[in-house]
Amino acid sequence: xxxxxxxxxxxxxxxxxxxxxxxxxxxxxxxxxxxxxxxxxxxxxxxxxxxxxxxxxxxxxxxxxxxxxxxxxxxxxxxxxxxxxxxxxxxxxxxxxxxxxxxxxxxxxxxxxxxxxxxxxxxxxxxxxxxxxxxxxxxxxxxxxxxxxxxxxxxxxxxxxxxxxxxxxxxxxxxxxxxxxxxxxxxxxxxxxxxxxxxxxxxxxxxxxxxxxxxxxxxxxxxxxxxxxxxxxx
Numbered sequence: 001x002x003x004x005x006x007x008x009x010x011x012x013x014x015x016x017x018x019x020x021x022x023x024x025x026x027x028x029x030x031x032x033x034x035x036x037x038x039x040x041x042x043x044x045x046x047x048x049x050x051x052x053x054x055x056x057x058x059x060x061x062x063x064x065x066x067x068x069x070x071x072x073x074x075x076x077x078x079x080x081x082x083x084x085x086x087x088x089x090x091x092x093x094x095x096x097x098x099x100x101x102x103x104x105x106x107x108x109x110x111x112x113x114x115x116x117x118x119x120x121x122x123x124x125x126x127x128x129x130x131x132x133x134x135x136x137x138x139x140x141x142x143x144x145x146x147x148x149x150x151x152x153x154x155x156x157x158x159x160x161x162x163x164x165x166x167x168x169x170x171x172x173x174x175x176x177x178x179x180x181x182x183x184x185x186x187x188x189x190x191x192x193x194x195x196x197x198x199x200x201x202x203x204x205x206x207x208x209x210x211x212x213x214x215x216x217x218x219x220x221x222x223x224x225x226x227x228x229x230x231x232x233x234x
Contacts, residue, residue, distance in 0.1 A: 004016065005017040005018075005019065005054070007040055007057065007064065009065055009068060009069075010065060011069075013038075013068070015032075015038050015039065015040055015068065016037075016038075016039050016040070017039075017040045017041075017042060017054070017057070018039060018040070018041045018042065019042045019044065019050050019053055019054075020041065020042065020043050020044070021043075021044055021045075021046055022043050022044070022045070022046075023045075023046050025043050025044060025045045025046075026045060027045070028042065028043070028044045028045075028048060028052070028053050028056045029042070029043040029044075030042055030056075030057060030060060030064070031043070031157070031158065032064055032067045032068065032158050033158050034067065034068060034071040034158055034231060035071075035074070035156065035158075035231055035234065038068060038071075040057065040064065042054075042057060067158060067228075070228045071228060071231060072228055072229055072231055072232040073232070074232065074233070074234070075232050075233055077092065077120065077121050077124055077233060077234075078120075079092065079093050079094035079113075079120065080092070080093060083178075083233070084178065085128055085131075085132075085177045085178050086128075086131055086132065086135055086177055086181060086184070087180065087181030088109050089108075089109065090109045090110070090111050091108060091109065091110045091111070092110075092111050092113060092124055093110060093111070093112050093113070094112070094113050094114075094117065094120055095112050095113070095114055096114065096115060096116055096117060097114070098112060098113075098114030098115070099114050099115070100114050101113050101114055101123060101127050102114075111124075111127065113127070121234065125233075125234050128174070128177045129154055129174045129177070131177070132154065132172075132174055132176065132177040132184075133152065133154055135184075136152060136172060136188055137152070139185055139188045139189075140152075140188065140192065143189075143192055143211055146195070146196075147192040147193075147195050147196070147211070149164075149168055149169055149170040149192075149195065150167060150168035150169050151168075151169045151170075152169070152170050152171075152172070153169065153170070153171040153172070154171075154172055154173075154174040155171055155172070155173060155174065156173065156174060156175070157173045158231075160173065161173050161176060161187045161223065161227070162176075162187045162188070162190060162191040163191065164191045164192075164194035164195060164198070166198070168195065170191050170192070172187065172188070172191070173230075175230040175231060176230070178229075178230045178232075178233070179222075179223070179226075179230055180222065182215065182219060183219045183222050183223060185212065186208075186212055186215070186216060186219035186220070186223075187219075187223075189208055189211040189212040190208055190212075192211060193207040193208045193211060
């Protein structure tokens, strides 16, 4: 059994490091995770040594420390809580007699979650993810068909809000559901623009502005300043 590897933060906290070798990888990739447990995943090419990958990790210490030090304290969800997602303020209630989830017709937006109490948080999360995916698809359909992806995947990433593969697929952090709606829409337009420009050239940013409209810089600043707050639940 291989020895455990840890990255020790300046405050003395030990973060487990998982090193994975991938034959198709070309570079060393770091993926710090703060939820549900704190870990650092390293993907490396077949011919790259673990010692080299760990030296690369150490060279990124400032970035790694910032991610873990700025990770918000988790907030527990409970029946009656009010949270913001997809541009709406929603009160979440629970009725274990119900078999499915549904929105209630009241003066305010109320989402009733069914099932047992032990499944409450998971069903809230799954409901939010489903609604986010539906909304992303609606946004994509407002753009020319040439931008439409081959498929869409939702992930729980720490350092990336979205990505575009060379095969035409898009991936998004499902935590974008907790961002202001226009910030979430910006990330979608950003990744759609990579369908045309797989870089961050001036032409790419001009394309983002064409798809998104006015406010690209404002959305970028919001994510840079407030992105970690999107991890406060679950």
